[in-house]
Amino acid sequence: MKDLPETVHPLNNNRLPRHVAIIMDGNGRWAQQRGLLRIKGHVAGVESVRTVVRLARKLGISYLTLFAFSEENWQRPSMEIRALMALLRRYLHRELPEMQENQIALRAIGNLKQLPEAVQRDLAGTIAATAGGETQMVLTLALSYGGRSEIVQAVQTLAQDILAGRLKPEEIDTALFARYLYTADMPDPDLMIRTSGEYRLSNFLLWQSAYTELYVTDTLWPDFREDDFHQALEAYRRRDRRFGLTQEQIEALEASNSRH
Numbered sequence: 001m002k003d004l005p006e007t008v009h010p011l012n013n014n015r016l017p018r019h020v021a022i023i024m025d026g027n028g029r030w031a032q033q034r035g036l037l038r039i040k041g042h043v044a045g046v047e048s049v050r051t052v053v054r055l056a057r058k059l060g061i062s063y064l065t066l067f068a069f070s071e072e073n074w075q076r077p078s079m080e081i082r083a084l085m086a087l088l089r090r091y092l093h094r095e096l097p098e099m100q101e102n103q104i105a106l107r108a109i110g111n112l113k114q115l116p117e118a119v120q121r122d123l124a125g126t127i128a129a130t131a132g133g134e135t136q137m138v139l140t141l142a143l144s145y146g147g148r149s150e151i152v153q154a155v156q157t158l159a160q161d162i163l164a165g166r167l168k169p170e171e172i173d174t175a176l177f178a179r180y181l182y183t184a185d186m187p188d189p190d191l192m193i194r195t196s197g198e199y200r201l202s203n204f205l206l207w208q209s210a211y212t213e214l215y216v217t218d219t220l221w222p223d224f225r226e227d228d229f230h231q232a233l234e235a236y237r238r239r240d241r242r243f244g245l246t247q248e249q250i251e252a253l254e255a256s257n258s259r260h
């Protein structure tokens, strides 16, 4: 096992993903199909978030990361942004007791300083209130998040460490670099789900998804409920993750792991 890249976890093959990341897309189209304002789609989408968080916790998924607002989403109409921020605050207030009860630790990744102060305050409050003690699941909200910006801020901090003499350029490797990302203390996602049929990453977890299994469904996010989540997990179970190795090598590793 020692010679294998860190991403190789053959024991997790065909099992429950440890880390699921979701690009929650299609709220606007869901609303438009019903002749409603886009914001109604976001309101309905919050119910999907509640369902997925509950099910992930119940199934024993350790990390759930939700793309809730991208850096690019700041370019949307200001009314929609305001409504999304208000929904986020309401979600944080409403879900805190259940998070605490179920030992869910909330985290946030992204350029959080760009968020309105009230949102930053509520986020910090919920993160603090769910930290410490026993944690069964880490729920991470990606807010004002962009994968390229995340990498650039990592490079900036790293460059400062070099300038200050804390780090030598030759010490930089992939494991060290990953520690400068927002996701420093999280495993890479095993499964990434995207709703609403779009086959793109939209700048989500670019570095972290190098070996992530991708699952795209046509279901719009507000319609994504328990059955859809089970289907995604089932599809993941059927995948052969190889991490650049041959299938024979993976099978040999699985066999040797199951002997230990």
Ligand code: IPE
Residues within 6 Å of the ligand: 024, 025, 026, 027, 028, 029, 030, 068, 069, 070, 073, 084, 196, 221
């Ligand atoms: C995803 O739904 C939610 C956010 C990006 C905040 P959209 O709002 O992107 O919905 P569509 O893609 O326009 O249908």
Ligand code: IPE
Residues within 6 Å of the ligand: 023, 024, 025, 026, 067, 068, 069, 070, 072, 073, 198, 200, 202
């Ligand atoms: C991605 O959805 C961002 C979130 C789900 C928060 P978008 O709707 O913003 O992505 P594009 O525009 O389809 O790439």
Ligand code: MG
Residues within 6 Å of the ligand: 025, 026, 027
């Ligand atoms: Mg969209």
